[in-house]
Amino acid sequence: MAATTPQGSVRQRNVGGSSKKNKDGISAASSDVELDKIVKAARTLASAAGSEYDYKIVGVIITALAFLTRFWGISHPNEVVFDEVHFGKFASYYLQKTYFFDVHPPFGKLLFAFMGWLVGYDGHFHFENIGDSYIANKVPYVAFRSLPAILGALTVSVVYLIMWESGYSLPACIVAAGLILLDNAHIGQTRLILLDATLVFAMACSLLCYIKFYKLRHEPFSRKWWKWLILTGFALSCDMSTKYVGLFAFITIGSAVAIDLWELLDIKRPGGTLSLPDFSKHFAARAFGLILMPFLFYLFWFQVHFSILTRSGPGDDFMTPEFQETLSDNVMLSNAITINYYDSITLKHKETKAYLHSHAERYPLRYDDGRVSSQGQQVTGYPFNDTNNYWQILPVQVDQKVDHPVKNHELVRLRHLVTDTYLLSHDVASPYYPTNQEFTTVPQADAYGDRVADTLFEIRIENGKPNQEFKTISSHFKLIHNPSKVAMWTHTTPLPDWGHKQQEINGNKQIAPSSNVWLIEDIPSIPADHPRRAKPEKEVKTLPFLRKWFELQRSMFWHNNQLTSSHPYASLPFQWPFLLRGVSFWTQNDTRQQIYFLGNPIGWWIASSVLAIYAGIVLADQFSLRRGIDALDHRSRSRLYNSTGFFFLAWATHYFPFYVMGRQLFLHHYLPAHLASTLVTGALVEFIFSADSTDLELAHQAAKSGKKGFAIKRHVTARERFAGQSMMGAWIATFAILALAFAGWYFFLPLTYGYPGLTVEQVVRRKWLGYDLHFAK
Structure with a gap:
């Protein structure tokens, strides 16, 4: 008669006080006692890594702090800042149905217009110059800025969920989310009327949705499987529909999907062989969810764009005469x-x-x-x-x-x-x-x-x-x-x-x-008074949607490629991971206040260093395997290459393509890659400071197979390593990293929030790498 414990282990009752011994010379009763200790060790490990309740509590706290850091002082300055002259203007044009032209797709700008519509704004202000007063022109600018602030705060939560869904310990989750929470660049970019908050949030959501989809790989074509596949595609579409660099997320997910499909083709795969018709279904489902559906969503936003912008405006000159004749009040x-x-x-x-x-x-x-x-x-x-x-x-x-x-x-x-x-x-x-x-x-x-x-x-x-x-x-x-x-x-x-x-x-x-x-x-x-100059009323013409869409796409791509002129605050990709320079967003001479777009140097340098460490670990492991030395257990290597490797892939695909671009580049182009680097950092914290799981894994395998004596010999070491020193080291590393990140965030806080004003000495102290700050003399 067998009894099943809550942990699912099956034990043989000791009938009649029998004291049988196994081949290792240890009694069965003693083995049962020791196996209970193994279960307690596993429970201790789970407690040290964090229970589900702990994850939820920490997640709520991090989200609250994210909203606090993004919304604190969001009404300052009450003037037009940097590229708010563009994206605020575009929102006004939407609300006035006036045709405009921009090199970016419409989704992010439509969100700003929707926010303006919600608060009853009529689009009367056109954000002509940096420094124009919002108060004097009665613009609900806080409502506009609230949209990216909300998305920026939720990005921190999504980063936390990515680590949690990937199975990482609580310290690893906190490190990854904390580096985004305390990053000055992410904060600065999400407190203004700019598109990058939408871009980065959509990119993070695409990673989270794909991870949840991948976790359901043993339940193919189930309702949840389809749900997360479609949501991954929707997030990718929102990413690319905000800026064309969102295409890099397609490369990330597409690479992971290609590897997954290649594994499904393997006739010796652990889950069983797939027939070619079944494989075709998997391929078709992914093509539908990650290519066709995102493209349809992408087209939808352009349809909304054309439906709203029906009046002639400043974007007319970028379009053909046939297109312009579809707009009312057009000069043509x-x-x-x-x-x-x-x-x-x-x-x-x-x-x-x-x-x-x-x-x-x-x-x-x-x-x-x-x-x-x-x-x-x-x-x-x-x-x-x-x-x-x-x-x-x-x-x-x-x-x-x-x-x-x-x-x-x-x-x-x-x-x-x-x-x-x-x-x-x-x-x-x-x-x-x-x-x-x-x-x-x-x-x-x-x-x-x-x-x-x-x-x-x-x-x-x-x-x-x-x-x-x-x-x-x-x-x-x-x-x-x-x-x-x-x-x-x-x-x-x-x-x-x-x-x-x-x-x-x-x-x-x-x-x-x-x-x-x-x-x-x-x-x-x-x-002037000649009859040929008479202006009889003419009917507004129409064009098929796809013809208008193709024309706009050609014009957008062409003008985007023409953005090659120099800019005083442009930077090159090799400068971004080391945070060698930033961008001046706004200054006010009277108060000596300035907003200087700059990441948290300490946080960026930590994340960049960890990327190099990860590459070094992988190279060392490959070299060791070549020499016949297997230094890692199966679980650690699988996570190092699969989960952490996926994060590293996201960083690489969002970073290296910029090296082949000829257009103007700025620090904000690195934000999606920086987010991926924080995920790698969290994963490496767990890998480096968590002990080898071989002992505990072998102990559980032995227990399941009845090799109790073997399990007894192994469990003490596993319990001590996992429940004791390993997690303590991870927590110490977490607190050390976040303390340094907090110090960097606080030190550069006046440059991120635009106040208080700094003295010459205080400005000079912040020119760490020769940053071109204002009021330094």
Whole structure:
């Protein structure tokens, strides 16, 4: 007759006072007593690591502290700070339904607009300048700032839950969450109207949801399994729908999923062999939950974006004329005029806003590099309206009617009115681009004589239809030189003094780029009261959603890639883990107050050092295995490579891609990677300061298999290591790390919260790595 203990161990009753001995010479009764001690040792270990009640209590405390650190003094300063000029403005545009353009997807900005709508804000303030008063302009800025503060506080809780769900001890959970709780960068970025709180929160949620999904791998296709798979996809979608760098979370989760699927293919896997049809179901489910569903959510936010922004606004210029005509009050609907032959026009480059210009001066005989020019009349780009910008559009056939409209794909000539010469391009290298053709002008005799072909240009309207009429403003076009098939193009590098520092105009052999696009701004030859300038009411047009979405995507990606200019507070990826510099957000000279975006140096240096330690441990373990030395038990190695390895993967995929980016980069780009580094730190605290679990694991295995004598020999050491010194060491390490982090947070607190103001001496004391702080003298 067997009796089952609450712990699930089965023991044989000692009937009739029998005192049988096992092969180790120890009585069965004595073995039972010793096994009870093993159970107590395990209970002691669990108590030292933290009971579920302890986890919940600590979680509540950490969450409360997170809200306190994020909301404390959130109303200061009561002025526009740093990039609040952008994201606050975008929220106002949403509330006024005014079309705007931004390089980031709409989800994070929609959340700000929703918060403004909740508090009854009408979007009247446009956040034009840093330092503009919120109080004077009656802006509910605390409500706006509360959104990122809430998400920032909940991020701390999510980090704690990630460690808890991953099975780490209470000290490990506290270390990881504590480093985010006491980090000045995370606090500073989540107390202002900025997108990064949403980005980091969504990234953390994606890790948490995937961990919960992975824990259900032995219950595939169950309701909970599907729930956490879909929630992982939703979190990933919110991440990428806030900023495109959220794609890095897809790489993290995608890499983990690829490894998981590879394991499922293994015919010798412990859970049993999967047939190929069953494997296909697993693959399809993950593709649906982590690719298709996130993409549909991503499209949904753009649909909301287009549905709200129905009025013409500052973003019109970034879109095609067809797109602009879907917006009410659009200037194209009211001001577009059909261009007829013999009209005088001004041509404007869409990207640089320069006018097509010419003047009597000629190209020099030789350029600085020794190349010879045509010495023809200069054709340049000029930023101001001037009579030298006037060109007459002429037909190829001289007998063409005056009032005949110019149409798409027709050949035309352009006559420069002031100098009475004709635009021409030929096979002569341009001043700055030896591969591009020179643009010049020639007299009428040449234009209608031997060089007639070189003066012919094709009007090629972007997305135009055959025989579509050519119009001012709305017809964005490329001017293609007919014989050579080059596109008229300009750029911002100024010509030397001989060209009056104006822009070079040349013929680009690459016709496809959007930088070749021009538009006709006006027809100066038409008087203001001319019937052609009448503005009859026109119907707002519509475009299919996907066409609008593709167009916006192209424009967003293109302009995002153009963010390559230098910035005084830009930084490089190698500087981030060491916190070599920050960003000045706001200053107030009268009070000597400033907000300087900077992480907690101590916390960042600890986390960065632990990353190096982790890499060293893995390399040492691999080297030992190569030499036949197995220094780790199965449980420790599995957690080191799988759980901690997943956190390290998250750090790497959110950090290293920045090295191949050419755009402006700032410290805040490291925040998701920093969060992952704190997870690695918490995991390493447990790994380093918790004793080897081999003894306890073997003891339990022996107990289950009946090898009681073996278990008795092992249990004392296991109990002492786990319940005593190991957890004590982990707690000591936890308190030491958090004490140092608290000191760093408190020391840099005035720079994070913007008050109190600091004296010169106090500012200088905080220039640890030469941080470019204000009021240092």
